Amino acid sequence: MKKKKKVGVRELYNKDSLKANKELWGEQESDFSRRGFLSSSALLAMGTLLGGKIVFGENMPSDLIPAGLKDSDKEFSIPGKSGDLIILNDKPWNAETPPHLLDDKVTPSDIMFVRNNGVPPENINVSTWKLTIEGESAETTKSYTIAELKSKFNQYTYKLTLECGGNGRSEFNPVAKGNQWTLGAVGCSAWTGVRLKDVLDDVGVKSNAVYIGYYGADTHLSGDHNKVVISRGVPIAKAMEEEGLIAWSLNGEDIPVMNGYPLRLVIGGWPASVSGKWLTKIAIRDKVHDGPKMDGYSYRVPKYPVAPGTKVPEEDMKIIESMPVKSLITFPKSGAIVKGNRSFEVRGHAWAGDLTVNEMYVSIDFGATWKKCSLEKPANRLAWQHWKIQVNLPEEGYYEIWSKAVDSEGKAQPLIVPGWNPKGYLNNASHRIACKRIDV
Amino acid sequence: MSEYSPENIKYAKGVVKYFNRLLALIGVLIIFIIIQLVNPGLLKPQSKGELTQLTEEVDAENLIENGIHVSSGLIVDEGYELVLNTCSGCHSLKLVTQNKGNKADWKEVIVWMQETQKLWDLGSTEGPIIAYLAKNYGQSKKGRRMNLENIEWYELE
Numbered sequence: 001m002k003k004k005k006k007v008g009v010r011e012l013y014n015k016d017s018l019k020a021n022k023e024l025w026g027e028q029e030s031d032f033s034r035r036g037f038l039s040s041s042a043l044l045a046m047g048t049l050l051g052g053k054i055v056f057g058e059n060m061p062s063d064l065i066p067a068g069l070k071d072s073d074k075e076f077s078i079p080g081k082s083g084d085l086i087i088l089n090d091k092p093w094n095a096e097t098p099p100h101l102l103d104d105k106v107t108p109s110d111i112m113f114v115r116n117n118g119v120p121p122e123n124i125n126v127s128t129w130k131l132t133i134e135g136e137s138a139e140t141t142k143s144y145t146i147a148e149l150k151s152k153f154n155q156y157t158y159k160l161t162l163e164c165g166g167n168g169r170s171e172f173n174p175v176a177k178g179n180q181w182t183l184g185a186v187g188c189s190a191w192t193g194v195r196l197k198d199v200l201d202d203v204g205v206k207s208n209a210v211y212i213g214y215y216g217a218d219t220h221l222s223g224d225h226n227k228v229v230i231s232r233g234v235p236i237a238k239a240m241e242e243e244g245l246i247a248w249s250l251n252g253e254d255i256p257v258m259n260g261y262p263l264r265l266v267i268g269g270w271p272a273s274v275s276g277k278w279l280t281k282i283a284i285r286d287k288v289h290d291g292p293k294m295d296g297y298s299y300r301v302p303k304y305p306v307a308p309g310t311k312v313p314e315e316d317m318k319i320i321e322s323m324p325v326k327s328l329i330t331f332p333k334s335g336a337i338v339k340g341n342r343s344f345e346v347r348g349h350a351w352a353g354d355l356t357v358n359e360m361y362v363s364i365d366f367g368a369t370w371k372k373c374s375l376e377k378p379a380n381r382l383a384w385q386h387w388k389i390q391v392n393l394p395e396e397g398y399y400e401i402w403s404k405a406v407d408s409e410g411k412a413q414p415l416i417v418p419g420w421n422p423k424g425y426l427n428n429a430s431h432r433i434a435c436k437r438i439d440v
Numbered sequence: 441m442s443e444y445s446p447e448n449i450k451y452a453k454g455v456v457k458y459f460n461r462l463l464a465l466i467g468v469l470i471i472f473i474i475i476q477l478v479n480p481g482l483l484k485p486q487s488k489g490e491l492t493q494l495t496e497e498v499d500a501e502n503l504i505e506n507g508i509h510v511s512s513g514l515i516v517d518e519g520y521e522l523v524l525n526t527c528s529g530c531h532s533l534k535l536v537t538q539n540k541g542n543k544a545d546w547k548e549v550i551v552w553m554q555e556t557q558k559l560w561d562l563g564s565t566e567g568p569i570i571a572y573l574a575k576n577y578g579q580s581k582k583g584r585r586m587n588l589e590n591i592e593w594y595e596l597e
Binding site for chain 2: 173175221222296333334435
């Protein structure tokens with residue numbers, strides 16, 4: 001019932017936003033309210049009804065629906081995604097996975113996190129979808145349909161860890177602006193496609209090539225279809241790695257729309273924003289790619305450690321490359337009550353960007369002592385690794401289980417939040433869950 | 441011919457009559473305008489089903505509970521409607537309510553949106569918007585690591 005009414009509002013706005021404003025606002029207030037006054041005065045002035053409450057409203061697209069009529073943020077889930085995701089933002093869609101739902105070795109498609117910057121494309125036609133490779137360091141320009149990619153190149157499947165550069169942002173102090181990700185903007189699923197390297201080689205990469213930059217079919221939130229939402233990329237060396245894919249499949253099925261259907265880049269180990277979704281174009285650049293969100297403070301950290309809250313000049317920021325070593329406890333779910341003196345399994349995953357994880361530890365005494373976990377090798381390079389250990393809580397009381405991974409260069413996860421940076425990237429602090437032992 | 445000749449008087453009466461009619465017309469217009477200003481709904485024909493529903497919907501969208509504007513999640517305080525109408529054009533208000541900052545922080549975000557995200561010049565509304573945001577979504581002091589919170593306890597099998 002409620003939903004139907006909302007559609008009514010939207011339809012009215014779609015037909016004639018000025019008229020809709022007039023009818024809706026004109027009807028609404030019986031006292032001498034600001035809204036009533038303004039809509040009426042606007043009526044008399046035969047002027048900008050829509051701008052009634054919005055100064056400089058003439059600069060806004062006329063089909064914007066006033067906030068009073070916008071869809072409620074209650075009772076929704078993301079199309080094609082599990083309702084168990086924690087929704088951080090509905091315009092654009094941003095949602096993370098609760099850690100205990102990441103217990104599978106291969107992250108199921110419907111719980112893989114969503115980080116959108118704009119509006120995903122609609123009415124996608126897979127048979128006419130084209131990927132164009134071009135750029136000043138491309139020997140030529142070539143376009144491929146998805147069918148051509150499938151027939152022309154060898155296909156590969158890799159399990160690749162994708163983590164948002166801002167995962168863990170919510171712990172930074174002072175608060176860093178942006179979606180306040182906690183733990184679950186990460187996943188490791190099986191991606192199938194062709195090697196980015198093979199396609200780049202087919203087009204021809206000039207010796208002066210420095211970077212690749214992707215372009216996708218998503219559109220800007222402002223409604224300006226000429227404005228690129230996000231266009232990032234990686235240095236040529238990273239693009240030429242064997243595990244870099246132009247993928248059309250996630251866990252053996254079509255990629256969910258929110259995760260980039262029908263075609264996307266998947267480049268593991270780096271901020272997931274280098275793995276462009278709804279992929280339509282790759283530019284081979286003779287300089288560091290300069291698309292939106294490559295510049296300024298986006299996906300960049302200070303070149304040197306800074307005190308929390310420091311204003312860092314733009315020229316002192318550097319592009320994030322490999323993600324740091326990190327781990328998650330995916331079992332048990334935080335809040336476990338253990339009855340009596342018994343041992344139980346604690347397990348999860350660990351990953352280290354371009355590197356591998358060499359050692360994995362947990363602590364049940366707030367970091368005073370650590371127990372070494374058994375740790376599996378990655379399924380392939382850039383896939384997360386699984387670890388487990390039997391834990392026994394020595395007496396009744398409140399415990400926290402902390403996890404700490406150590407990478408192949410000896411770097412470990414910090415136990416407190418690592419170095420503050422203006423946009424709150426790269427929080428790889430130890431994951432903590434709460435447990436209790438109760439004896440009966 | 442006298443100035444007060446019957447013809448002239450008749451003519452003058454005619455002018456007065458038309459003048460009075462004009463005055464009456466202006467009077468009616470003024471009353472109409474005042475009613476429009478005070479209570480625009482009064483002069484409209486009773487709306488059809490859809491509009492009544494829409495009005496209900498508008499009321500639902502304006503619902504305020506415990507000092508929170510329910511549909512957006514914004515704290516109701518001076519200036520929240522400006523924020524509601526200005527910010528929600530492009531993005532969810534969730535992006536506002538999950539963030540924190542002092543006046544300079546919020547100004548920085550506005551400038552960034554103007555430079556890169558097509559946010560328009562906010563003019564005289566910028567001050568009240570920033571004041572609202574800094575007051576209601578200000579920086580909070582927290583340590584380098586918070587206590588674990590919102591724990592849902594359950595028995596481990």
